[in-house]
Amino acid sequence: MAGKTAYKNDWLKKNCDRINLTVPKGKKEKVKAFAKIKGDSLNSFIVKAIDEKIERDTLQ
Numbered sequence: 792m793a794g795k796t797a798y799k800n801d802w803l804k805k806n807c808d809r810i811n812l813t814v815p816k817g818k819k820e821k822v823k824a825f826a827k828i829k830g831d832s833l834n835s836f837i838v839k840a841i842d843e844k845i846e847r848d849t850l851q
């Protein structure tokens with residue numbers, strides 16, 4: 792099992808950037824629940840929301 796964890800951590804380091812996000816108490820669970828309704832993970836939902844905001848603001 793340790794090999795899988797090391798592999799995943801190595802892959803994440805090479806392919807992803809991390810953003811530390813702080814939200815008001817209770818907001819995380821609200822967003823997480825909404826993401827689940829939409830069939831997304833919390834991370835996927837946040838990434839999609841950022842992409843949509845950038846696209847919207849770029850087109851104006």
